[in-house]
Amino acid sequence: MVTGTQASTSRPYPQSKPRGSFKLAGETWIGVIFIIASILIPALSGSDYWLHIFLLLNLYMVVSICQNLLLTDAGQVSFGQGAVFGVAAYTVGIFSGLHGFPLWLGLLAGLAAGIALGLLFALPALRVKGFYLGFVTIAAATVMPEMLNAFSDITNGINGISLRVRWMHESWLLGMSPLALLIGALTIVTLIAHNYLRTTALGRRMRVAALSPETALTLGYRPGVVRSIAFLVAAIGTSLAGVLYGPLLGFLSPDAFHFDLSIFFFFAVIVGGSGRLLGPLVGTAILYLVPNVLLVDLVEYRLLGYGVTALLIMLLFPDGIIGTIVKQIRQRKTAIRPASIDLRPLLEMNFPKKDQRAAHADEPAVAVKDARRQFGQVVALNNVDLVVKPRTIHGLVGPNGSGKTTLLNVLTGLNRLDGGSVYVFGVKANHLPAAGIAQLGIARTFQTPRIFEDLTVWENLQLGLDANRQPSDEMLLAAFGKLRQPLSECWPEQLSHAQRRMLELLRCIGTGSDLLLLDEPAAGLSGEERTRFATLLRLLRDELHLTVVLVEHDLSLVWRLADEITVLDAGAVVARGNAAEVKENPAVQKLFWGERDA
């Protein structure tokens, strides 16, 4: 099964980081065409009024794209993007309108001010999430225009600021002014940038950090950092749009940045279809144009209009306009045919001849001493000792609630010990942050596999490869590369439960970690799948020299596979040794088979 030929060394591994091979999604193409048309058509027809309307629409679309990134890619509920937009716009006005500094200086200052506010939002986002963050940001969006009035010596208060930049409005190319070209370019670049971000490791990490922070930690990075980056990126885009607002309108007043504006951006994303690339464009266009065209004379009805639209969309088409359309198309295309992951490339891969993973040759992979952990009155770990020798499969068995998962959580830093110590590859890990522990070379699976429905199966796998810090893993990467083609068109909903477990295991292998912690990986696997799973684990141990800690209820599998076994009951170690020894231990027999001579 394991062939030793070197044939595939010459075959280049298909790069997972698409340099030069980045392709725009269909939605992006439609978006780009829409943006160009929205500016070119009014410009050619010579209608200043419509050009103005559509240029403003483009600025709003930029903010909505950033809001979309923040909401769906990073999972952050921010109702304050209007405030970022407003602060950027106002700073330009204060610098270049009131104080007569050159425009470029004003633009730079506006950009800096907007980004600063966006980063301020990231600060509470490190501590809180969901509706808490929503309230903090909506409060900020409410306070911002009030502050514009409060500091009227600086902002000119309700009188507003006039900012006329004549050269930017002069017709230059095909009836378009430099400002029109700039705004169009900004919108297109923002859209493409969002598309591109999603194909990068950072984009995938944002989504993981949003959906499952503990997975992010066990893959070795901190969700808070990723969230802050998302706020930064969104603030940059929003501020770029904000600084152009003043030059476009020629006038700034505090009323323009009322918190309604922030809610408008949020609704635009929802109505268009949160998560879809094209969503914010469509949502913004509908919410902005419909009231401005149909309800020109009925200004008061505008608010009602988009309140009702948002409510109805949420109730009738929770995926939004574009989301619903895409779902329809996708359902028609793939009537959810079951798919499976082909393990052969991994089972047949060419393993490195010499041991490249000798780094942790003799050190025990895991050494737990006197570990204690209590939840309220429940003692989950009661003075547990555990030593896992490197390059072995170590079985961890015991009844439900015996502390197996708690032990795994402690090993990965998701739970902390009350007493005792944990060493991973000789490094004391008690107080290391979870992400830091993962970087020592640990990967784990969860009882309920952390599979991300919005990512393709290949992207789910890529999360592991993204975290791979060992450039020497060429063979492994090559083997994974063979999976790319079949899996990049495949969605997790097509996978059976057992296949999802396998996917999570493969992701862990992909990280290049030396120690795998598997939490009930064989649950729900068929007999044949079990055999293949056992083959894979032996291969990992013998050829890749990995260490595996296996928490499992299927005892016969553990007896067959494990080199050493530790039996836990009620948080304490009952027995340890190889399969034969443990099986004969009376305490263990009592635990699993009841009293024989009863």
Place this chain on the structure above:
Amino acid sequence: MDEFFIILIRGIGIGAVYSLVAVSFNIVYQSSGILNFAQGHMLILGGVFASIFLPQHASVLTWFVLLGAGALCLAILMAIQGYITLLPLKSSVEQHSWLITTLAVSVIISALILITKGPFTLVVRDPFPPLRAFGVVTPAAYVIAPVLAITACLALRWFHSRTLIGLAMSALSQDLDAAKAAGIRVRRLQILSFAISGLVVGAAGFSAGSILTITPTSPINYVLNGFVAAVIGGIGSNAGALVGGPLVGVLSMWAAYNAGGEYQNAVSLALLVIILMFRPQGLFGRVSARQV
């Protein structure tokens, strides 16, 4: 010295309104995990009700009858809102759909007030004479609000611990799935909790109407300050809300006196951020233990 007592008494009075909003937040949150963004709008609707129906020289009896009617109207309105909010949760496609639906309802209420009443400030005529204490004259509503807040908390405590429905509701807040498995009709109780929340916030809006700013854009201030009060006390804790409200009220009243009315929300925001950064579970909140 007068200034000190004015800030203190009126701060506590308006703070009690924030407490009532916080308590009404808690009722819905306990049973469904939802925080209703439109809670301040419901409060203002109670005030709108008072401004429309309360006659100039109403007798105490009329006042109490209308208080009940107003509270009941808001209870029905919030039950409807609750039904709408909980609808998309059936399929659980979108966990955070309630963020959007409650926000949308708040926008709609603001828009409807704007369309029917215009952008003007509505006035509620208080039938009770102003009180004189500590050398300052205080409109009666500043005293009614704290009384109502304490009454509401005591009544809720009795309801949650002594009635069968109340106990079932407490069960929801402890463990939704277990409650479901025990045969509790979750959806009905959740809608009922919306209605009770409407009862509290409607009564608050009606009785404190004369000291509220009733305009189409003012509700957001009460949503925010009510939320800050709830966070200070610990979300879900009514006793905490009773402390948190007056704290926010006095501080923002002090800011209004010494710096100007436009600083009130800024002070509340600062308070909110400080609490969330250093004690996110609030003064009386519990820390949740388990993550994975």
